[in-house]
Amino acid sequence: MTVDPTPTASHFIDGAYVEDQDGAPIDIVYSATGETLGRVHSATPAIVERALASASAAQAAWAAMTGMERGRILRRAADIIRDRNRDLSILETYDTGKPLQETLVADATSGADALEYFGGMAATLTGEYIPQPNGDFAYTIRQPLGLCVGIGAWNYPTQIACWKAAPALACGNTMVFKPSETTPLCALKVAEILTEAGAPPGVFNVVQGRGDVGASLVDDARVAKVSLTGSVPTGRKIYAAAAAGMKHVTMELGGKSPLIVFDDADLDNAVSGAILGNFYSTGQVCSNGTRVFVQTGIKQRFLDRLCERLSHARIGDPLDESTSFGPMASERQLDIVQEYIRTGLEEGARLAYGGKRLNRPGFYIEPTVFADVTDDMTIAREEIFGPVLSLLDFEDEEEVLERANATEFGLAGGVFTNDLTRAHRVVARLEAGTCYINTYNLAPVEAPFGGVKASGVGRENSKEAIAHYSEVKTVHVAMNGVEAPF
Numbered sequence: 001m002t003v004d005p006t007p008t009a010s011h012f013i014d015g016a017y018v019e020d021q022d023g024a025p026i027d028i029v030y031s032a033t034g035e036t037l038g039r040v041h042s043a044t045p046a047i048v049e050r051a052l053a054s055a056s057a058a059q060a061a062w063a064a065m066t067g068m069e070r071g072r073i074l075r076r077a078a079d080i081i082r083d084r085n086r087d088l089s090i091l092e093t094y095d096t097g098k099p100l101q102e103t104l105v106a107d108a109t110s111g112a113d114a115l116e117y118f119g120g121m122a123a124t125l126t127g128e129y130i131p132q133p134n135g136d137f138a139y140t141i142r143q144p145l146g147l148c149v150g151i152g153a154w155n156y157p158t159q160i161a162c163w164k165a166a167p168a169l170a171c172g173n174t175m176v177f178k179p180s181e182t183t184p185l186c187a188l189k190v191a192e193i194l195t196e197a198g199a200p201p202g203v204f205n206v207v208q209g210r211g212d213v214g215a216s217l218v219d220d221a222r223v224a225k226v227s228l229t230g231s232v233p234t235g236r237k238i239y240a241a242a243a244a245g246m247k248h249v250t251m252e253l254g255g256k257s258p259l260i261v262f263d264d265a266d267l268d269n270a271v272s273g274a275i276l277g278n279f280y281s282t283g284q285v286c287s288n289g290t291r292v293f294v295q296t297g298i299k300q301r302f303l304d305r306l307c308e309r310l311s312h313a314r315i316g317d318p319l320d321e322s323t324s325f326g327p328m329a330s331e332r333q334l335d336i337v338q339e340y341i342r343t344g345l346e347e348g349a350r351l352a353y354g355g356k357r358l359n360r361p362g363f364y365i366e367p368t369v370f371a372d373v374t375d376d377m378t379i380a381r382e383e384i385f386g387p388v389l390s391l392l393d394f395e396d397e398e399e400v401l402e403r404a405n406a407t408e409f410g411l412a413g414g415v416f417t418n419d420l421t422r423a424h425r426v427v428a429r430l431e432a433g434t435c436y437i438n439t440y441n442l443a444p445v446e447a448p449f450g451g452v453k454a455s456g457v458g459r460e461n462s463k464e465a466i467a468h469y470s471e472v473k474t475v476h477v478a479m480n481g482v483e484a485p486f
């Protein structure tokens with residue numbers, strides 16, 4: 001079956017596709033060729049209002065359903081996604097340019113995992129019984145927050161929509177989701193599938209648009225919570241806007257995470273970790289370990305092995321399943337990455353591999369490795385969000401920990417060593433929300449995911465996410481008379 005990447009309409013509101021050509025056009029550009037696949041239109045204020053009104057109206061009835069009923073719908077949506085994994089993966093590839101080899105296993109499947117996990121959890125969201133003296137007691141009720149807004153980045157459009165929708169809907173909230181304007185396609189499919197699975201109209205809505213549309217959603221008084229996946233600067237703006245309305249937030253933001261390789265590490269595993277943590281999804285992963293600190297004793301062997309392994313990357317048509325490295329998601333992001341490569345060279349880093357744009361249509365850049373990078377260089381301090389690995393040398397554990405933590409970010413961190421005591425000692429001191437020992441970049445739905453410091457607020461996935469999409473009401477019950485002072 002061939003997949004038509006053109007969407008039925010720009011938005012999905014109140015259980016149906018909606019078009020409104022009054023909104024500014026947004027071209028859907030396939031980053032592997034640069035060709036325009038179609039266009040959607042940015043949401044006008046009228047469309048934003050329709051979406052918010054629909055989500056607001058749907059919320060009470062959705063929350064009144066039992067957790068069993070809501071969960072069944074989410075799990076049915078997970079089953080539909082799994083049945084259609086290939087088509088949804090092809091769509092994800094059109095949306096992002098990521099190789100089908102990746103999207104078949106990492107995107108729709110991850111979204112289905114979230115819907116299945118939180119679907120299963122929906123019926124378990126109960127309160128507590130709290131005994132008090134003389135038979136009095138209190139109890140708690142876990143309640144939804146209400147209308148939630150989800151705003152996504154462009155690197156994992158299906159996964160981000162599902163990671164936000166699944167816990168929100170499981171708790172009885174409704175959602176208006178705005179994908180990045182770079183990747184407008186996949187969230188619409190998530191909405192369509194949730195509706196097919198039985199979600200009532202208004203429970204999950206999608207509107208297109210740029211930051212201004214996102215901002216108008218965040219500012220609306222009916223919105224109880226905002227969950228953003230995006231950059232730190234956008235996170236600061238949205239967090240501030242949400243604070244004005246005393247709204248809950250989840251902020252999944254950027255990083256510049258350290259990956260520390262000690263002399264005694266298994267060399268091939270450490271190189272594999274560095275590849276996963278820098279070049280998967282063409283480096284467009286928030287938790288990437290882009291500062292690779294390598295102890296001096298293993299440095300040259302690590303670099304040689306890394307460059308040798310990179311020569312086996314198959315760069316090309318992302319729809320060809322043998323391709324293992326695709327284009328950047330947009331020309332804008334390609335320009336940003338090229339600018340960082342120029343800056344790295346200007347500031348004296350040694351280009352050890354790649355660095356050039358490919359001479360072919362589409363937004364391709366080679367996997368790139370800089371060696372002899374120092375902590376003060378721009379490429380070691382700022383998030384590049386592309387396939388650029390910086391190799392930094394270190395001598396000892398105390399020194400590397402201090403340097404690894406000397407950043408405003410705190411999303412992830414990893415350590416490769418065969419000394420298990422040291423591994424646990426190091427991750428205990430890494431200032432990061434998610435740590436890896438002898439592996440890198442796993443994000444299963446059962447485990448919490450998120451950052452500390454400027455990299456985020458709150459956690460996605462796991463039982464932890466429930467706390468971020470619900471609140472607890474306490475009820476005190478007297479079984480005796482009421483004592484008053486007069």
Ligand code: NDP
Pocket residue numbers: 151152153154155156178179180181182209210211212213214215216218229230231232233234235237238251252253254255285286287383385411450451456
């Ligand atoms: P941006 O921060 O530029 O945008 C994120 C989203 O916010 C987009 O949908 C954007 O719309 C929207 N937006 C922008 N300005 C506003 C505003 N003032 N109010 C409301 N919404 C707004 O991030 P990118 O899309 O460029 O994504 C890359 C970033 O995302 C990286 O920093 C990366 O680290 C981070 N990220 C974090 C992850 C995590 O889980 N921690 C996972 C994946 C990515 P538009 O794009 O249409 O302008």
